[in-house]
Amino acid sequence: MLVSDLGMPEMDGYQFIAEVRRRPATRELPSIAMSGFGRRADARRALEAGFNAHLPKPASLDELKAAIGRL
Template identity: 80%
Template sequence: MDLGMPEMDGFQLIGEARRNEATRELRSIAMSGFGRRTDARRALEAGFDAHLAKLASIEELKSAIARL
């Protein structure tokens, strides 16, 4: 999920997903143009299972999915 979406950003959307019983256990990866450790930590604290900085390679994405 892109964190910088219009109208509702990724942080808001994952918050909604975690509060909803039907989507609470949904596995999620945040994708952001920001790749600092603080950015990854913020995404994980918000409820994402992983964080990747854009432009992640297909191998990085496959690896993150495998860890889920």
């Protein structure tokens, strides 16, 4: 399970998940993107980039558990 912020210095979450997906050992790793942006377009971009789910921040523990359960 991978949970990553999208807004990181040097390599953003989109670049990070692209690198994760390039590696055979982590190609199918369940992943959740977290972002301060919660628009549908933001979630769609995260899914298109290779994440399996998107949660807007701040996410509660219950929201995170629910997202993990859906994966």
